[in-house]
Amino acid sequence: MKKADRKTDTFEQIFAGVYGYNRPYIPMKADLNQRVAIITGGAGMIGGAVAELLAASGARIVLWDINDERGAAEEQKIIESGGEAKYYPVDIADRAGMAAAVSQVVADFGCIDILFANAGVNTGNRQPVTEFDSDLFDQNIDVNLSGGTVFLTRQVLPHMMARGGGSIIFTSSVCGVTGLRLQCGFVASKFAICALTRSLALEYARYNIRVNTLAPGSLPQPYGKLNFLWDTCDFENYDQNFTNPASIVYDIPARRPAYPTEMAGLVLYFASDDASYTTGQVVCVDGGWTAGFSGDY
Numbered sequence: 001m002k003k004a005d006r007k008t009d010t011f012e013q014i015f016a017g018v019y020g021y022n023r024p025y026i027p028m029k030a031d032l033n034q035r036v037a038i039i040t041g042g043a044g045m046i047g048g049a050v051a052e053l054l055a056a057s058g059a060r061i062v063l064w065d066i067n068d069e070r071g072a073a074e075e076q077k078i079i080e081s082g083g084e085a086k087y088y089p090v091d092i093a094d095r096a097g098m099a100a101a102v103s104q105v106v107a108d109f110g111c112i113d114i115l116f117a118n119a120g121v122n123t124g125n126r127q128p129v130t131e132f133d134s135d136l137f138d139q140n141i142d143v144n145l146s147g148g149t150v151f152l153t154r155q156v157l158p159h160m161m162a163r164g165g166g167s168i169i170f171t172s173s174v175c176g177v178t179g180l181r182l183q184c185g186f187v188a189s190k191f192a193i194c195a196l197t198r199s200l201a202l203e204y205a206r207y208n209i210r211v212n213t214l215a216p217g218s219l220p221q222p223y224g225k226l227n228f229l230w231d232t233c234d235f236e237n238y239d240q241n242f243t244n245p246a247s248i249v250y251d252i253p254a255r256r257p258a259y260p261t262e263m264a265g266l267v268l269y270f271a272s273d274d275a276s277y278t279t280g281q282v283v284c285v286d287g288g289w290t291a292g293f294s295g296d297y
């Protein structure tokens with residue numbers, strides 16, 4: 001496609017057919033028949049793509065989110081594709097609400113086999129640590145780590161143990177394995193999620209419960225818009241990004257952002273019995289971003 005043809009408004013149109021995006025492919029399948037999967041942030045990009053892929057493999061999908069409109073739309077989309085899904089309005093910042101929702105899911109579905117604890121926030125004022133708003137720092141830790149990961153996992157584990165096993169998958173980030181300036185709250189929460197992955201894997205492997213983590217690269221922010229990291233990207237002269245160290249694309253060997261469907265295959269694998277001996281792992285799906293340095297020193 002010529003560059004001129006790419007001068008369009010939406011991210012998907014800009015990248016359609018170039019740099020590996022939108023290549024036709026047949027998505028993976030696994031045997032998740034009747035497995036019950038809770039997906040937090042299920043109305044979002046990654047959660048939605050994962051929900052659709054797991055549903056296509058037979059899982060019964062429980063969508064949790066605070067965006068009721070998009071949650072209901074995702075539920076509808078899965079049902080229309082022949083899958084099973086139910087949306088619950090659940091805020092991962094609300095401990096009592098999460099505990100009640102876990103009980104409700106067990107009452108509605110009978111069990112929990114898969115937990116994809118994926119929802120997260122990135123709050124902060126983009127400042128170095130001395131200037132970083134303390135309340136916002138705490139919010140990252142409280143929502144992403146203490147609530148959405150630790151508290152929720154503690155609620156779900158007894159149900160998985162009663163069931164004889166399960167698969168827990170967290171969402172971290174590339175900046176849960178490498179540092180990033182000006183986002184210390186988010187980075188600290190995502191690093192801790194990777195640490196927990198290993199500790200919980202050690203604690204629960206004997207109960208046939210596996211714990212693994214997806215660490216995504218950068219995805220275009222919802223819905224058709226780019227997130228602020230992509231402000232540095234030159235879309236008119238895209239190839240200029242490859243030689244401009246100020247552009248985010250310069251640092252990403254794949255030379256493009258990630259797409260939600262590219263996250264989903266790894267989560268399906270972690271959720272499936274194909275991964276029955278895989279636990280305690282953090283896998284970056286990042287176009288090579290964390291593989292090494294970008295410059296030719």
Ligand SMILES: NC(=O)c1ccc[n+]([C@@H]2O[C@H](COP(=O)([O-])OP(=O)(O)OC[C@H]3O[C@@H](n4cnc5c(N)ncnc54)[C@H](O)[C@@H]3O)[C@@H](O)[C@H]2O)c1
Pocket residue numbers: 040041042043044045046047064065066067070090091092093118119120121122143171172173174215216217218219220221222
């Ligand atoms: N988008 C990226 O570039 C990127 C990169 C690395 C990691 N991540 C992580 O991936 C995860 C999913 O994000 P995404 O990329 O799909 O973004 P997204 O904004 O499309 O989805 C996030 C979803 O979480 C929901 N949510 C937010 N706060 C919530 C709360 N308190 N309770 C329940 N739901 C809540 C939102 O309504 C949204 O539907 C997040 O943990 C995020 O930190 C994203």
